[in-house]
Amino acid sequence: xxxxxxxxxxxxxxxxxxxxxxxxxxxxxxxxxxxxxxxxxxxxxxxxxxxxxxxxxxxxxxxxxxxxxxxxxxxxxxxxxxxxxxxxxxxxxxxxxxxxxxxxxxxxxxxxxxxxxxxxxxxxxxxxxxxxxxxxxxxxxxxxxxxxxxxxxxxxxxxxxxxxxxxxxxxxxxxxxxxxxxxxxxxxxxxxxxxxxxxxxxxxxxxxxxxxxxxxxxxxxxxxxxxxxxxxxxxxxxxxxxxxxxx
Ligand code: PGA
Numbered sequence: 001x002x003x004x005x006x007x008x009x010x011x012x013x014x015x016x017x018x019x020x021x022x023x024x025x026x027x028x029x030x031x032x033x034x035x036x037x038x039x040x041x042x043x044x045x046x047x048x049x050x051x052x053x054x055x056x057x058x059x060x061x062x063x064x065x066x067x068x069x070x071x072x073x074x075x076x077x078x079x080x081x082x083x084x085x086x087x088x089x090x091x092x093x094x095x096x097x098x099x100x101x102x103x104x105x106x107x108x109x110x111x112x113x114x115x116x117x118x119x120x121x122x123x124x125x126x127x128x129x130x131x132x133x134x135x136x137x138x139x140x141x142x143x144x145x146x147x148x149x150x151x152x153x154x155x156x157x158x159x160x161x162x163x164x165x166x167x168x169x170x171x172x173x174x175x176x177x178x179x180x181x182x183x184x185x186x187x188x189x190x191x192x193x194x195x196x197x198x199x200x201x202x203x204x205x206x207x208x209x210x211x212x213x214x215x216x217x218x219x220x221x222x223x224x225x226x227x228x229x230x231x232x233x234x235x236x237x238x239x240x241x242x243x244x245x246x247x
Contacts, residue, residue, distance in 0.1 A: 004219065005160060005203050005226035006243045007037040007121060008233025009061065009089060019044045023051040025236035029244075030055050034226070036243045037087055038233065039121070042075050045083040059087030059121065062095055065108035077116040087119045089228075091147065093166045103146035110151055114158065121160040121228065122147055123207070124187065128167035136165075137186055144190040151194070156201035162228040163187055168208025170230060180206040181221035188223055212241035219245055 014022065019040055030036045032055060039059040040048050049058045060083075064074035080088060090113065091106040106122065113120040124143040126136045140163075153159055163183045168175045175183075184204045191199035206218050207228030218224050232238045 002201060002203050002225045004034040005037065005205060006034050006215075006245070007039060007059070007087070007160075007162075007205065007226065007228045008239055008242075009039045009092070009207075009228055009230050010041065010234060011061070011094070011230055012041060013234055014040065014044065016044045016047055019048050020051050022236055022239075023048060023053070023056070026056060026240055026243075027053040029240045031244050031246070033246060034243055037121075038239075039087065039089050045080070045085050049084045057087060058083075058085045059089060059119075060085050061089045061092065063088050063090075063109060063113070063118075065105065065112045077112050077118060080118060081116055085118070087121055087160075088113050089162075090120045090122050091143075092123045093125055093164055093169060097166075103143055106143075106147040107149050107151070110147060110159075114151065114153070117158075119158050119160060121162055121205070123162045123164050123228070125162075125164040125166050125169075125183075125208075131165065131167065136183065140183065140187055141190050144187060145194070148191070148194050153195050153198060156195065156198040157203075160203045160205065160226075161187055161191070162205040162207045164207035164228060170209070172209050174209035174211075174214055175206070177217040177221060180218050180224055184221065184223040184225075210242070212238055212245075215242055215245045 037057040039061050090109045095101040126139040203225040205226040205228045210227040210229045211232045
């Protein structure tokens with residue numbers, strides 16, 4: 001049985017005080033049937049880790065793939081470990097689109113995250129033109145095969161993949177439940193080719209305009225193991241509702 005994951009991606013939002021208030025606000029209101037995570041800006045990670053309730057994990061939204069060195073403005077996996085975060089988003093479409101993230105850099109980052117015992121939440125997904133051209137599976141297969149090339153996975157519970165169709169992110173145009181299931185199922189088949197039976201234990205999330213009003217339909221699918229949520233993860237009540245999707 002794959003334990004569901006509800007992960008918030010705060011993107012470039014929240015000051016330290018706002019983040020701490022959020023941590024206090026969700027305290028005592030999160031279920032144990034899902035792994036709940038918030039991925040916050042680097043600068044507030046350490047303070048957030050100290051204040052979250054025990055059933056809320058904290059993750060970063062990116063990292064560099066070097067241990068240290070002359071890489072101005074970057075944050076290393078060692079520094080993330082120092083803050084005691086447990087997860088890190090890798091290859092988010094906004095990083096692919098604006099910061100030159102490639103399948104190759106995703107691959108290097110995934111290997112580094114696993115080396116440092118950080119759980120990578122690896123994002124894949126097609127842009128609208130690719131979907132309209134019937135290329136969704138081709139794009140997903142490439143992102144998966146290149147992103148996980150030569151990755152040594154001891155424990156499949158330590159890898160999370162998020163299917164995030166770019167056209168559904170921040171647009172309010174969420175993918176239908178059928179589209180999400182079809183893509184997540186395809187992703188699992190591709191993961192099977194790389195990791196064999198371990199693919200059955202890798203959590204695959206859907207992301208893109210997930211809200212408390214639509215999360216249930218995604219979670220009802222056999223291959224959708226959770227959600228990666230941007231906008232709707234920012235407010236306490238909304239995040240609590242997402243995490244308690246079964247109620
Ligand atoms: P959204 O963002 O929920 O605001 O669409 C999702 C994401 O970018 O992870």
